[in-house]
Amino acid sequence: SISALSGICAILRFWPIVIGGLAVSQTGTQAAIAKLPAEVTLGFAPQGNSISRWMQAARQRGHEIVMQVPLEPFDYPNVNPGRNTLTVAATPDENLKNLRWALSRMTNYTGVMNYMGARFSADAAAMAPFMAELGRRGLAYLDDGSSARSLASDLALKDGVPFIAGDTSIDAVQDRGAILKKLDELEATARAKGFAVGIGSAFDLTVDTVSSWVIEAKKRGIEIVPISAVAVDPEKG
Structure with missing residues (x-):
């Protein structure tokens, strides 16, 4: 309840929400940039269209942005993240070429x-x-946190890469009630460890639900921040 939360607002300071999949749908991207509060981090798909234009629009509205890079899932290529996917079978040079394409x-x-x-x-x-x-x-x-076997945390530390781990996907089920329940779970995680990172996609329902939830969360003293605010910096740690 809101009253129960009032006493612990002080520790709910760091709460990144990341909405990915921008630039895939033009109308969906436009809606996400227009509706989501500036504190929400936006993730762009490299296969998207008009990506530079959308990036500029997002930055003008104050969003921090990340580039999504397609990496090989299990059951690939039956499950396919899209063109220029980095794969286990490819040589390091081939993967770096595809990575640099995405980054460009x-x-x-x-x-x-x-x-x-x-x-x-x-x-x-x-x-x-x-x-x-x-x-x-x-x-x-x-790291979106979807795979418990990810080596990203250890390798990031080794290479001096600031690292952020997602806590949960908020919209695996496209239902407003289910998304709100996931956001409530993140609130519990934030109480336990001081911050929580939620990951979602730029579906209309997700964008609308998150936009309205953030307004209410701010009234409870929850501060939504960009992902850089909670990155673990190996240089400092």
Whole structure:
């Protein structure tokens, strides 16, 4: 309840919400940028259209942005993140070429976020050159938290890459009540550890639900922040 939360507002300071999949749907992207509060971080899909124009619109509205990079999931290619996916079977040079293609699609992003990638992120030989490249470029890495086998945290530490781990997907079920329940779970996580990171996609229902929820959350003293505010910096840690 709101009254029960009033006493613990002080520790609910850091709460990133990341909405990915921008630039895939033109109308969906426009709605997400227009409706979501500036504190919400936006993730762009490199396969999207007019990506530089949308990036500029997002930055003008104050959003921090990340570039989503397609990484190989289990059951690939039956489950396919899209063209230029980084794969376990590819050579490091081939993967770096695909990574650089994604990174060249726009500018002004804080870091990189995986799109799928459960198999890729669990393979040290594939993941190490990828993370080293991010380190060379000074980019953060956001792991969406969907795979418990991800090696991203350890490799990020090794390569000096600021790291953020997502706590939960908020919209795996496209239902307003289910999304609100996930946001409530994140609130409990934030109480327990001081911050929580929620990951969603730019579906109309998600955008509308998150937009209205953030307004109410702010009234309860919850501060929504960009992902850079909670990144673990190996240089300082």
